[in-house]
Amino acid sequence: MTDILNAFVLLANFVLIPGLAYGSQLALGALGVTMVYSVLRFSNFAHGELMSFGAMFCVLITWGLQSAGISITPLPTALLALPAAILLTIALALMTDKLVFSYYRRQRSETVTYLIVSVGVMFFIGGLIRFIIGPDDRVFADGQRFLLKARTFKDATGLSEGLAIKTSQGVTIILAFVVVAALFWFLNRTKTGKSMRAYSDNEDLALLSGINPERVVMITWIITGALAALAGTLYGLDKSYKPFTYLSLLLPIFASAIVGGVGSPIGAIAGGYVIAFSELLVTFAYKKVISYLTFEQVVPEGLVQLLSTDYKIAVSFVILLIVLLIRPTGLFSGKTI
Amino acid sequence: MNTPSDDTKKRQERNLTLFGVLVVLFVFVGMAQSWNVSLAILNLCLISAIMTLGVNIQWGYAGIVNFGVMGFAALGGLAGVLVSMPPVAASWQAGGPELLLGGAIIMITIVLAVFAASKTQHLGRWRFWIIVGVSLTGYFLLRLLVDPAIEAIESINPAKAGHIGGLGLPILLSWVVGGIFAAGAAYVIGKASLGLRSDYLAIATLGISEIVVYVLKNEDWLARGVKNVNGLPRPVPYEVDLQATAWVSELAARLGADVNELSSIIVKLCYAGLFILVLAILFWLFETALRSPWGRMMRAIRDNEVAANAMGKHVTAKHLQVFVLGSAVIGVAGAMLTTLDGQFTPHSYLPLRFTFLIWIMVIVGGSGNNFGSVLGGFIIWFFWVESEPLGLWLMDVITMPLDANNPLKMHLLASAAHMRLMTMGLLMLLMLRFAPQGLIPEIKR
Numbered sequence: 001m002t003d004i005l006n007a008f009v010l011l012a013n014f015v016l017i018p019g020l021a022y023g024s025q026l027a028l029g030a031l032g033v034t035m036v037y038s039v040l041r042f043s044n045f046a047h048g049e050l051m052s053f054g055a056m057f058c059v060l061i062t063w064g065l066q067s068a069g070i071s072i073t074p075l076p077t078a079l080l081a082l083p084a085a086i087l088l089t090i091a092l093a094l095m096t097d098k099l100v101f102s103y104y105r106r107q108r109s110e111t112v113t114y115l116i117v118s119v120g121v122m123f124f125i126g127g128l129i130r131f132i133i134g135p136d137d138r139v140f141a142d143g144q145r146f147l148l149k150a151r152t153f154k155d156a157t158g159l160s161e162g163l164a165i166k167t168s169q170g171v172t173i174i175l176a177f178v179v180v181a182a183l184f185w186f187l188n189r190t191k192t193g194k195s196m197r198a199y200s201d202n203e204d205l206a207l208l209s210g211i212n213p214e215r216v217v218m219i220t221w222i223i224t225g226a227l228a229a230l231a232g233t234l235y236g237l238d239k240s241y242k243p244f245t246y247l248s249l250l251l252p253i254f255a256s257a258i259v260g261g262v263g264s265p266i267g268a269i270a271g272g273y274v275i276a277f278s279e280l281l282v283t284f285a286y287k288k289v290i291s292y293l294t295f296e297q298v299v300p301e302g303l304v305q306l307l308s309t310d311y312k313i314a315v316s317f318v319i320l321l322i323v324l325l326i327r328p329t330g331l332f333s334g335k336t337i
Numbered sequence: 338m339n340t341p342s343d344d345t346k347k348r349q350e351r352n353l354t355l356f357g358v359l360v361v362l363f364v365f366v367g368m369a370q371s372w373n374v375s376l377a378i379l380n381l382c383l384i385s386a387i388m389t390l391g392v393n394i395q396w397g398y399a400g401i402v403n404f405g406v407m408g409f410a411a412l413g414g415l416a417g418v419l420v421s422m423p424p425v426a427a428s429w430q431a432g433g434p435e436l437l438l439g440g441a442i443i444m445i446t447i448v449l450a451v452f453a454a455s456k457t458q459h460l461g462r463w464r465f466w467i468i469v470g471v472s473l474t475g476y477f478l479l480r481l482l483v484d485p486a487i488e489a490i491e492s493i494n495p496a497k498a499g500h501i502g503g504l505g506l507p508i509l510l511s512w513v514v515g516g517i518f519a520a521g522a523a524y525v526i527g528k529a530s531l532g533l534r535s536d537y538l539a540i541a542t543l544g545i546s547e548i549v550v551y552v553l554k555n556e557d558w559l560a561r562g563v564k565n566v567n568g569l570p571r572p573v574p575y576e577v578d579l580q581a582t583a584w585v586s587e588l589a590a591r592l593g594a595d596v597n598e599l600s601s602i603i604v605k606l607c608y609a610g611l612f613i614l615v616l617a618i619l620f621w622l623f624e625t626a627l628r629s630p631w632g633r634m635m636r637a638i639r640d641n642e643v644a645a646n647a648m649g650k651h652v653t654a655k656h657l658q659v660f661v662l663g664s665a666v667i668g669v670a671g672a673m674l675t676t677l678d679g680q681f682t683p684h685s686y687l688p689l690r691f692t693f694l695i696w697i698m699v700i701v702g703g704s705g706n707n708f709g710s711v712l713g714g715f716i717i718w719f720f721w722v723e724s725e726p727l728g729l730w731l732m733d734v735i736t737m738p739l740d741a742n743n744p745l746k747m748h749l750l751a752s753a754a755h756m757r758l759m760t761m762g763l764l765m766l767l768m769l770r771f772a773p774q775g776l777i778p779e780i781k782r
Contacts, residue, residue, distance in 0.1 A: 043536040100766060112402060112535045113769075116700065119693055120765035126689075127759025131752045247689065251547060254540050314551040317544035324541050325529055326465075 002159065007292035009161040013150075015284055019277045021169035021238055024176035027272030028231035029249070030256035031183065031265055032224045038200040038263035039220040040101065042114035047228060048250035049125035052243055054089035054229025055236040056133050058082055059140045066142065074144035076167065078237055086229040093225035096121055097217065105217070122247075129243050138241040141168055168237040179230060180269060183223070187265065192219060200263070252279075252313065255320035261330025270331060279315045282306045352708055352777055359715055366723065373598060376605035378722050380677055383612035384670050386714030389698045390619055390707060391666030396696075397705035397779065398632065399659040400639040402539040405526070407691035408546025409664045411553055411683065412522055413515030413671025418560045418681045420511035421570050422503035427493045428558070429501065432486030436501070436558075439483035446475025490558045500561045509572045511672045512615070519668020520661050522549070527660040531653060546692065553683040566681040573607035576600040608677055615673065616711070619666060623707050635659060636705075689758075694721065697765045703775025712776055721757060728756035 029051060036044045044050075061081035071077050100121060104113055147170045150162025187193040199206040199216045207213060232246065239245070256275045260267025285303035307315065323330060367375035388406060395401040450471045457464040491499045530541045554563050579585050579600040589596045626632050638645040638652055646652050675681050694717065702713020720727075732753045736746040768775065 043540060100770075103770060112400075113773075115402065115536050115539055116696070117766065117769055119696060120762050120769060123689075123693065123697070123758055123762030123765060125762070127755055127757070127762055130755035131759060134752065135755070248547075251540070251544055255544070258537070258540070308555065310555040311551060314548050317548050320544050321530075321541060324533060324537055328533065328537060 003292045005157075006159050006161045007289045009153075009157075009159055009163050010289055010292070011284075013161065013163045015277070015280045017163075017165055017169055019273070019280045021166075021172045022279075023273035023276030024172050025231055025235045025238065025272075026252055026256045026276055027269040028176055028179065028227050028234070029253040030260065030268035030272050031180070032227040032231065033253055033257045034260075034263055034265060034268040035220050035224050035227070037257070039196065039216060040105070040114070042111050042118065043254065043262075044224075045115065045118040045250065046096070046121040046125055047224075047253065048246040049122050049129065050089060050093060050225065050228040051232030051235070051249070052129055052246035053092055053125055053232070054085050054225070055232035055241050055246075056129050056243070057088045058085035058229070058233040059133065059138050059236065059241050061085060062140045062142075071142065073142075074167065075171065076141050076143040076237060078140055078142075078233060079171065082230070082233055085233060086226045089229035090222050090225035092125070093221040093228070094218065096125075097221050102217075126243070126247070133243070135243055138236075140241060141237050143167060166238070168234070172234045172238060175230065175234065179227070183227075183265065186223075196220065248313065251320070252316040255316045255323075258320060258328075259323045259330055261332040264330070264332040267330055267332035274331075275316045275319060278319055279312050282315050283309045283312050348780075352712075355712055355776060359712070359719075362719060370726075371598075372602055373605065376602060376609060378719060380605060380608050380612060381674075381722070382715045382718045383609065383616055384674050384677065385695065385698060385718040386711040387612075387616055387619060387670040387673070388667050388695050389702065389710040389714040390616075390623055391663040391670065392695055392699050393663075393702075393704060393707065393710040394623060394626075394666070395659055395663035396699060397710070398627065398635045398639065399656060400535075401531070401656060401660055401663075402535050403542050403660065403663065404539045404688075404692050404696075405542030405546035405549075405664075406667055406695050407686050407688050408542075408549035409519040409522065409667040410671030410674065410691050411546075411550050411686045412518040413511075413668035413673075414675035414681050414686075415553060415560055416515035416518050416668070417508060417511040417569060417672045417675035418566045419503045420506050420514050421508035422566060423505040425493065425498045425500065425502035428490040428498065431489040431493060432483075432558075433501075435483050435486030436490075439479055439486075442475055442479050442482070446472060446479075449475070487556075487558045495564075499564070500558050500566075507572065508570050508676050509611075511676065512669050515672025516665040516669040519671070520665035523661045523664030524657070527657045531656045531660060543688065543692065546688070550683060550686045553686075560681055560683070563684050565683075567679070569675065569679050569681065571679065572611065572676060573604055576604055579603055612673060615669070619669075620707055620711065627707065694761070697761055699775075700765055701768050701775060703777040703779065705779030706775070706777050709775045709777035709779075716776075717761070721761070724757040724760055725754050728753040728760075731756075 029047065032050070033044060033047050036042070036047070058078050058081045061084050062076075062078045065071070065077050065080060070080065072080055100117060101114070104117060144167055146164055147167050148163060148165040150164040153163040154160070187197060195206070195211045196216050196219060198209065199211055199213065203213070206216075235246075235249065252275055256271035257268050258271070259274050260269065260271030283305065285305045287300070287304045290300070290304060363375050363379060366378065388410065391409075392403060392406060395403045450468050453467050453471050454464070457467055460467070490501060493499060526542065526545055530538055530545075533541060553560060556562060557564065560566055576597070577600075580596050585600055585603065586596055588594075589599045592599070634645070634650055635655065637648070638650060638655055642652050695714075698713035698717040699710055700713070701717055702711070703709025729750065732749045736743070736749055739746040
């Protein structure tokens with residue numbers, strides 16, 4: 001019995017908790033991509049940089065607060081800086097729309113044009129970020145490091161495997177849950193949310209019903225900016241803030257959105273967790289779990305790993321390709337919110 | 338009223354001016370910095386121009402969004418290693434047969450999976466699991482049989498070898514092989530994903546190119562992964578040998594130049610000659626193709642797929658054709674780049690540099706026009722390299738009134754190097770907005 005518990009705790013420590021945290025970060029990112037897609041109808045390649053932009057301001061403001069001696073231990077100071085970073089990211093999102101994307105909307109450009117334009121935006125924001133903060137690694141997490149320490153868990157339960165929960169992981173999971181709940185409430189219960197869904201469902205019909213498209217677009221960018229800043233900051237808190245990682249994060253995020261079904265918020269969330277857990281499950285070394293669950297003689301020699309950890313991110317690309325080739329509409333086939 | 342010939346004349350004058358400006362720029366860098374720098378930039382401009390031609394035939398002729406440029410360039414680079422490096426005999430002894438067996442297993446698995454997919458359409462949901470079962474069995478068999486061999490190969494002299502080496506053939510051959518590698522990959526990728534919508538295709542190709550680079554980074558037995566392969570053989574003479582020859586010293590004496598510098602200029606000129614030859618051949622081929630009925634058909638498909646289909650053109654097959662062709666050209670350029678560098682460094686393949694920068698070149702130069710693509714390749718690469726000194730100079734001027742120890746001034750000077758990403762993004766956005774056709778627009782025929 002203890003062996004089974006030990007095996008379970010081992011999996012929880014290395015797969016379940018990190019998977020939930022990483023999955024929540026991906027889900028928040030994918031929600032932003034999906035919002036833009038369902039209202040503005042293009043895949044926004046600049047979304048990764050938008051996340052990075054929010055995280056960058058969070059880092060800068062956190063430094064300011066830290067040097068002023070303000071903190072909210074045990075929670076990380078970054079949470080205090082988050083609202084301001086979100087506002088700045090929203091401002092950037094609205095500005096890019098005003099200066100760049102609105103023109104192509106008026107021209108009724110094709111999807112491809114938007115796609116290429118968003119690459120230009122990606123370059124610009126990426127450069128801006130490196131110009132402001134530089135390309136280096138920045139650690140800005142402070143406060144208490146662990147919610148639950150492996151040692152405490154071991155002492156309390158008497159198991160030989162420990163379970164550790166980092167503060168950043170706990171904060172990520174809780175914040176993601178709250179924000180997603182609020183978003184769904186907004187989309188399904190408020191008048192503005194319903195008008196957005198109507199617009200994304202059928203543009204012409206929405207126009208005829210007197211919905212103001214500019215307002216819908218503006219709200220979409222506000223939500224997208226907020227989600228991006230939140231996702232970027234949480235990812236930065238959990239790992240560390242490094243500008244170039246956000247470009248490589250873009251593909252897992254697209255993968256999450258597409259696996260779930262682009263345009264479907266529930267799909268984006270499900271996709272985020274599917275991608276996160278498959279990355280971890282495929283690269284997890286099962287040797288110890290097997291040794292807990294079976295007799296010693298059957299335990300194989302190697303690590304019992306499906307793929308080496310070097311390929312972690314590549315797993316999400318492979319899933320992305322399989323879904324694109326077999327079922328391009330994703331798990332929750334949706335084109336509308 | 339402008340007659341057509343007037344238009345053509347004007348256009349030709351404009352093009353000449355644009356290329357003339359380029360020549361002036363290179364001469365200026367040659368005078369102001371050094372001819373070595375100028376030629377180094379020129380060589381990379383030539384390679385960029387070839388990559389741009391490859392993307393242009395896909396995007397400009399046929400409207401296919403290929404964001405996998407990086408992957409094809411990396412495959413070309415791999416060809417450089419596999420063709421030119423001497424074979425490592427010990428590695429082949431240690432694990433050669435197993436590697437060949439592994440290759441056979443991969444082939445058989447793919448054939449079986451495709452066979453299963455085509456024969457089980459009536460089986461409903463079982464079909465999926467049969468295909469998954471076949472693939473997984475193949476994968477586990479592969480790991481079981483080949484893993485020990487790979488470990489053995491990687492442990493042979495890991496500081497210098499630890500991989501299978503190459504064929505020991507002249508590296509110029511790898512330019513063709515690189516094209517073939519990229520074409521083969523493009524055939525598989527295109528077959529599977531060209532049916533996708535444009536933005537899905539973009540994401541899929543971007544993902545595939547990342548996977549290609551991941552494999553190259555981590556499969557040490559193939560080309561040493563992140564440990565890099567250095568000292569690839571050269572198609573041109575070495576500087577040291579040149580310095581020893583009589584005519585170089587004589588020429589240096591007559592020109593009053595340094596022998597070392599002159600020898601490295603000669604080497605760069607040799608490379609430039611080779612690259613110009615390749616560019617000229619490809620350019621001529623592509624121009625001919627564009628004017629031919631084939632080019633007309635491609636444009637027809639791009640402008641209206643439904644109409645072209647109704648006229649009896651097989652849209653998917655033609656898309657595949659042009660995708661393979663363009664990717665092959667990118668592969669050739671990738672092999673040329675590895676040849677020029679003399680080394681294969683998988684970690685240097687970044688999407689920003691190899692995919693998106695090439696796209697900026699096509700957009701700025703003018704999609705659908707080969708002259709435009711080449712011009713875009715030259716201009717963008719030139720400013721990509723030169724924007725660093727330019728940015729530094731600009732920052733120096735802007736912060737002139739500030740004290741040398743002013744934190745803002747120090748920050749601005751330190752960040753000047755990152756100006757180029759911003760400049761490129763801005764340039765691309767401005768072009769897309771105000772001159773979406775590029776510097777040299779497509780000619781309406």
